[in-house]
Amino acid sequence: MPEKSDAIGLDRLQPGEAGLVQAVEAEPALATRLADLGFCPGTPVRVARRAPLGDPVLYELRGYQIALRRSEARRIRVRAGRR
């Protein structure tokens, strides 16, 4: 089990990088919806690309692509690493 301390916000991953979700630290509504979207502990996530203006960012997980704003992606804690 990895230490909590090496978890970073999902927004800090660069395009092409991947990470493993460790935890979602958000208020209940946001946490609920992020879980529905598949952001659960143990789920691998890859950064597909950024929007031309830098935000939002497109993520790949569970076989699909979803865009999140950085302010919300930050609440998803991931451990960086290759898939």
Place this chain on the structure above:
Amino acid sequence: MSEATAPGALSEATAPGALSEATAPGALAAGAPDRLAEASPELVEARSPADLRLGLIGSPNCGKTTLFNALTGLRARVGNYPGVTVERREGVARLGGRRVELVDLPGTYGLRPVSPDEEVVERLLAGKLEGVGAPDALLVIADACALERSLLLVAEVMALGKPTCLVLTMVDELAARGGRLDVARLEAALGIPVLAVVGHRGLGLDALRARLASPETWERPVVPPPQPAAERAGWVDSVVSAVVQRRPGRHRLTDAVDRVVLHPVWGSLLFAVVMVTFFQAIFAWATPAMDAINGLVAAGGDRVGEALPPGLFRDFLVDGVIAGVGAVVIFLPQIMLLFALLSTLENLGYMARAAFVVDRLMGRIGLEGRSFVALLSSYACAIPGIMATRGIPSPKNRLVTILVAPLMTCSARLPVYTLLIAAFVPAATVGPLGVQGLVLLGLYLLGSLSALAVAAVLKRQVVGPERLPFYMELPPYRVPTLRLVLWQVLDRAWAFLRRAGTIILLVSMVLWVLLTFPRSEPPAEASPSEAASYALEHSVAGRIGHGIEPAIAPLGFDWKIGVGLVASLAAREVIVATLAQIYAATGDQTSLRDAIRADVDPATGQHVFDPATVASLLVFFVFALQCVSTLAIMRRETNSWRWPAFAFSYLLALAWGASFVTHRIVSLVATRGAA
């Protein structure tokens, strides 16, 4: 195609090897009694009169709409759920000789509500929504290519304890991407029936229909899936590892196209090109059709006018009813064009990309990328623009977009702008630019910038920040079928006619009454145009014009402009025709231009349309919501009169304030200049 051959055709024609053959027996077994039913429908109807309600649940982009359309044909009823802006869509299908009501629930990624709008779905499913029956059984629609994500929703639906059936869509795409999953194993792992379809080609639908007719026979899970997020994800992962024999590869076309479409330079450029084309299309391409409708309505009016003896009834029919119908139908070309483009781009997958590209800009004022298209459409007309807000999932962002859409300079303002600009702005040039054009550009900018500013204020002060997170799926590019696009266009057009058209028609007729009654006898020596002018001045509308004169005098408006403002409630450009009638001008713009230029206030000897009044009137039209059609569509889209009343009031206050300030400033500058 009979049910017996459908499963075979599915796996042969479209999904070679993607699905294990084990689907066939299940479908066959269910299909067999159905053949009997089709042979003698009357018999079956007598045998099973009981109605069945089926709820369709699925995430956005999962093919739910296509499936719903395929099952119900073109017989969907569209409305709103009580008290919220969520669209309610129901249809009836004959399944296995049984009359089945299908409830198309709003696309969602989860059932636990995070907004009041989502609570409606929760209450509906629990049967706690007044006047709306709870579904007896549920159909979860899932994209076979994104099974890992879709099963999260399936788990939630199964926990509701109703008979549940899973429909896998896009199985052709799964096969094309080299994916393979075992449907029989999935059925066993979930404990519910699983059927695969290719919705847009109708493959697998016969087997599905047969199965849907009898939810009583659906297998039920022994133990429902766990609900806490982490356990649910673990459950999904274990199911996926058991049934997915080969994961679908990446959608290569999507990857390739997105490298251009989402490229910082090319993507932004493409976005600009698409949006300009889009705007051009609803602005210009609809014009021939709108002219044709105007011509037809005028010709129809003339015909009726010739056929009937002169009198009140003829006037009512021609100027009230036929003109009112024309006022409704005139919106159809723009609405249909807009939705043809919108539906094509949406189903293609571009709309989500466009919103992705522009989201950051819109986020600055508290809105989101998907508001952009609605606001852009409003440059042509706020009606289709407001209808286009349905693509915005956040209720608060959608409301703010609806409330500021009337500020975008719509095409109905152009006749007013051109009349006033042509009459009073000198045709001089500043460098290479014409002053008249610059004034027009300034009016467009004033409207657009005000819309953005007002949106920021409304978001902060009135509706409050959105607690819903922003999330937007970027689905793989998929070429939409003509059928789906046509269906969506007709659906929108019909919704407009039925839901807003009736109000617009009614108000047009009421306005005719106001402009016509009470009837007064014009002086004997008056010419026909003078008689019309006299009648208008003494009508209710004329009296209202006089009545509101004290309120609009500070803006530099006299009673004649007041009558024009009242009449322009029907549509902004009506003020031109009304002023023509008041000034007893013969109808063409040149003579009206001369008439308003020459008009002198008998009390002061000053020109009525001095520079200050013209500027003030232009500014008034930038802001005021002089359009009952917009109010009607707002009422329909927000499901209450509260928001149209709010929009009308705040825009009227804004218009009055801005016009007052403009009038003061221009008067000051003019007197200084004179002195």
